Amino acid sequence: MNHLKLHLIIERIKHSEDFPFDVWDVADEIDLVLSFFGIPDVFTDEEMIVIKNDLGEIAENKQSAEVVRLAAERGW
Numbered sequence: 351m352n353h354l355k356l357h358l359i360i361e362r363i364k365h366s367e368d369f370p371f372d373v374w375d376v377a378d379e380i381d382l383v384l385s386f387f388g389i390p391d392v393f394t395d396e397e398m399i400v401i402k403n404d405l406g407e408i409a410e411n412k413q414s415a416e417v418v419r420l421a422a423e424r425g426w
Contacts, residue, residue: 351396360404373409
């Protein structure tokens with residue numbers, strides 16, 4: 351497993367302005383998520399597990415932030 355390659359991919363995605371995917375997209379449609387960012391799906395099974403876990407965390411954080419934003423917007 352190439353840890354540096356995975357780190358650079360995850361950091362690139364993490365710092366992008368747009369991440370229009372939720373945790374289910376990451377779990378079920380990882381190929382779509384990667385292709386959205388122009389990343390070819392050429393990973394070992396072990397690398398794919400790391401990518402799914404890291405992107406799942408990003409998706410969960412973005413979803414939580416959206417819930418907080420909507421709650422604040424509605425005055426909850």
